[in-house]
Amino acid sequence: MKISIRRSRRAAVAVALGSVLALTTTACGDDGSGAGGDKGEEGSGKGEIVFWDNNGGVRTDIWKEVIADFQKANPDIKVEYVGIPATDYQSKVDTAIQGGGLPDVGGVGAAMLAGFAAQEALDPLDDRFAKSSLNGKLNDDMVTSLKAAGGGDDALYSIPTSANNGVLYYRTDLFKAAGLDAPTTWDTFYEAAEKLTDVKKNEFGYTIRGGAGSIAQALDAMYGQSGITSFWDASGEKTTVNDPKNVAALEKYAALYKKVTPAADLNNDFTKMVAQWDSGTIGMLNHNLGSYQDHVKALGADKFRGIPQPTGPGGKRVQVSNPVDGLGLFKSSKNKEAAWKFIEFAASHESNSKWNESAGAIPSNTDAAKDAWISKAEPTKLAAEALNDGSTTIVQLPYYLPDWNSISKADNEPNFQKVLNGDMSAKEFLDTLAGQLNEAQTEWDSRNG
Known part of the structure; x- marks a missing residue:
């Protein structure tokens, strides 16, 4: 029950x-x-x-x-x-x-x-x-x-x-110059991140969020690639965050740091990340609808687009709420x-x-x-269409847990930075996160019967 x-x-x-x-x-x-x-x-x-x-x-x-x-x-x-x-x-x-x-x-x-x-x-x-x-x-x-x-x-x-909703922003001018297709799949996302990077020229394919607010963005990338569609397993008692498919997805995502991203990303919260993307030559940025107007003011509407998160195999899109x-x-x-x-x-x-x-x-x-x-805000329209056409599944995060915000922020953001720096494995990070979430869920069950 x-x-x-x-x-x-x-x-x-x-x-x-x-x-x-x-x-x-x-x-x-x-x-x-x-x-x-x-x-x-x-x-x-x-x-x-x-x-x-x-x-x-x-x-x-x-x-x-x-x-x-x-x-x-x-x-x-x-x-x-x-x-x-x-x-x-x-x-x-x-x-x-x-x-x-x-x-x-x-x-x-x-x-x-x-x-x-x-x-x-x-x-x-x-x-x-x-x-x-x-x-x-x-x-x-x-x-x-x-x-x-x-x-x-x-x-x-x-x-x-x-x-709000997660959005992948990309520089249409840089993609056109490089002869790249829009990053609508995870495969084309990684391909573009690689091809748009020239470290010597301070040009990068992507900016990764390593500072405050990094966990939700990492979860979005994990579930989007793994295709897992529920935050909890079939029993409803254990989280899927440390599923082997999610571990592999995080390993691939975290490996982008300093290879195709600026080193400053390690400490960037969303304001610094957005400002860096708006003022530099970085190909892609994951954020949400909230930064759309910032990009319009900084770049003009003709130099970028905001599209739904990339799809995985079979054209299925999975994203966290x-x-x-x-x-x-x-x-x-x-x-x-x-x-x-x-x-x-x-x-x-x-x-x-x-x-x-x-x-x-x-x-x-x-x-x-x-x-x-x-009707003039394309990212909002596209996000809605993606949900209506059956291509998107939402993984609902457990906001109902009183400890969710502290677990997903203060308790684990420093550990995610260790993953980016190579000081902690993706598996150790996700196992730690899973243990805290499972404990919080058990406590919630006991209080709410």
Whole structure:
């Protein structure tokens, strides 16, 4: 019974994320006491609230636009913006949960939601959502995804704002000059990475993510090549990350480092990786829809394309899920009414469309998803088509595990760097990762029956 329940949760999230992307084709700070001890207050609906952006620096400008619009429409409310880099966000929130100082509102995506909810730091939003102007206006599958990621109680702890998807960006000008076909398969991907590299000229075929956020990208490359379509084995108790096919795939992928990639990749997070690709002569980059606008600004739309991840043998594409992002209301807030007004405004048609157009992501607001700018964003359209044509299978990552974010980031990113440097084997790395995931799954089972 436990396995079937868990499988239902995973299946619901996987279907939801697929449907979320598919919609684009049819649409063409008051102190907290930690661990839930401070229940907060509704407040007057006026005054000041504090908002923590979970991708500060990258999305600061567009959030400041949204905040300015909100304050114009709500002159009795002032929003204090705090931009926190994505790499630091979870640890900062965790520290504030235990020691105080949580904001009123913060970015809460699926990958970190279960951990915050397990500490009882977030207010359930089901009742507010049901009574709000957003009810019936947000993509049902994004809502379902965030409910499923909450850790087991099926409550809504975050209002979805956007969805993302993995993209392989490639320089069309460099490919044309080298007489290369588009890297639509893993074979052509590796061939292009080799042919576009001339280390003496500082020209490289690919840039690999070795810094913060490297694990999800490595998993995407692993499952994409191995063709394994489930994160858990048939028993539902053991992860497939250290399956021999995944080990072989990671060995091949990690061997790209310094052979066809810059040495600086070892420490590059996504901002450094994207900036390096935009300003240099590197053939290919794996990222997501979120960097599309950066590439347009840096290169112009005629020098690159963003396509779905490469296919494996038989034309089948396998890729790992990208989490839905959203906004959460922290339980310790002393002005929840005003904080909710901000969340409601940010997810409304105009604001949600403006934010997602800037970020290049998929809007959660169904009216925003019909806006004209989406039809002009080729990577978004292609991602949706790939999911609709039956060529793509999504491997759903276990966002519902409270330990997922720490396991997939702080606990294993240094080890992945050791793999790239040749100081740890791919098998040892994946066996370690698998052991931690299996233990976390067992603990989750015991708590959720």
